[in-house]
Amino acid sequence: MLLLEQIANGLLVGSYYIVLSLGLSLIFSLGGVVNLAHGAFYAVGAYLAYEIERRLGFFGAMGLSPVGVALIGILIERLALQRLYNKDPMLGLLFTFGLALTAEQSLRMIWGTTGLPFSLPEQLRGQLILGDFIYSYYRLFVLAVAMSAVTGCWLLLNKTAFGMVVRAGVRDPEMVRALGISLRPILTAVFALGVALAGLAGVLSAPLAGVQPAMGTEILTATFVVVVIGGLGSFWGVVISGLLVGAVRGITVYYYPPAAEASMYLLMVLILLFRPRGLMGEKFEKFE
């Protein structure tokens, strides 16, 4: 029973990993850029939320902060990142790594090194108790937002013309170009969408873990692990992997807490042993 509760709670935690990892996976799949600054966008999302929340409340922050992050993303993509597509992957890696360091230090310089307090929104305080199980309203809300984000992304990718071009671009960019479709604006849009998701995750985490400059660096590794377990380029792979990582972590805390943070890495090792491309990774020519 207790174990079941831990697993259910783990799935809840996992839904939040999905929002983060989905963006990372999208950006990599289409542009081939390993975005090491993904955590930085997540942190910027939380800091913007801190500023907006004081003026427009939590829900205002949740709506506006990801938009702000997307705008910053567009600016960076246009000015710098787009020059690095289809170049040596090392260039993109170095650029985004440098960006992450610069961003973290900028957050320190603007808002100080100390964490900033961020309260749970009034409307979402309290807990839902179902028999032995307990859920905080806020986490259920996070779950709902995460599920909406996942559904939205799925619809966007599978039911729109934009999504069709993205999927085609992931599979075979040259063919897309040969058909006379420019991938450039699509790449920008996907990058903006990806970092907006990171920003959204940052807003959602602020009431739970507070806002502090190192938050991006701390979350980045977990995000990568989820993407790698799920399989590069796979939408459902990321979703399943996020839930799996959450559940495994819950079980580990139940039995042996010291290994809680290591559990996802062990999971990754095990899965890569049997499925080197991740759970649902597909064989794409451009990744070989």
Added chain:
Amino acid sequence: MSKKTERTVAQGRRKLIKQTATLTVAAAAAQFGFPAILRAQSDTIRIGHITPRTGFLGQVGEYGYKGAMLAVEEANAAGGVLGRKVEMIAEDSVNPATAVTKANKLVERDQVICLIGEVSSASGLAIGEQAQRYKIPFFNTGCNSDALRGANCKRYMFHIEGSNTMYTKTIGTWQLQKNLIRGARWYFLTADYAFGHDLYKVSSRFLEQNGGIILNNDFVPTNTADYSAYILKIRQLKPDFVYLNLAGVDQTTFLKQYKEYGLPYQLAGGVMDTAPFWATGLDALSGHWQSLWYHGLNIPSSRGFTERFVKKYGQPPENQAWGDYMGVRIVLQTVAETKGTEASRIVQHLEKGAEFDLLKARKGKFRDWDHQLLQEMYVVNVKDKSKSKDQWDIFDIVETVPGPKESLELIQPTQQENPCSLPAA
């Protein structure tokens, strides 16, 4: 060429090499050796500051840096020490391995007269070993682990920060007074590194000695972002108290999420740093905690320090800022009193019981056999939100421990509890 000339040439070359070597050594000595000594005599007094400025202890460490910096500026504004200017060279210690590299750099290249700082007990241990090797004093301003004052104590290491035992006994004395321990069931959450393990040992020993029951202890990895799984376990076991042996950002994260689940079990803890509590916000705080120093302390010298700090940095000092501020002050006062920067004389002077104004009601001095600074601590209570002046105003001071008539040794580990034996200087 005959064999003889050959040998002569070879000898000549060897001689040349020897001469060159001698010259080089002499030049090096002239360049680095003598002037360095001269400089140390006539120029500035250099202090090495080493503390984590990034990572999960970074926000606490940053306050330490600011406090130390303020002390240096004040000393220079007052004309320096022994007529010499004071200069502080600061390094981010990051982790134990980097801390060693940085400590070596500060001593060898920057020729500092002492090291001040650190928050992580693991790094503090590493720096202590370097200080002992170089025979220059290290003033620990933020590491709580008892082992640093006990099994790993060093002649050249001094502790301004309170030990885990001091923190535990401070809140414990109050809990005993209120009869909260006997028969009460405690759930522990402990940071999974040197500091946490040490703190768990001391705090569980204290509670058990006084009739408390330890229900469970979870060793939690540092930098944990989500505590819901632990909170569910706590809820199932229904303890009377949850005892937190976490530090830094982990404290903030836990406190916020504990509030989110609204469990009725009271919180206490083996350590309290103000910065993570500030970051948590009054909304999610409750209970009685212990403090080494708090900016609301109503003592004139303490208020003065707070005012000067606010003037310079725009916000009140955290207890870590106090610690590093005291570190610099203690070093400079000792240099003034021993009329020099010689390490062995500094150590002797401190061991002989030199007294220092700690911005508290009573003066403090270092215990000669383990180098722990004997001082007062405080029991604080989370403030009623309606009475809080600003986001920094989160505690009321409930009482001073040890009380005005009690010995400062009251909260210290006894010689039986603390296996320190210092080798001769």
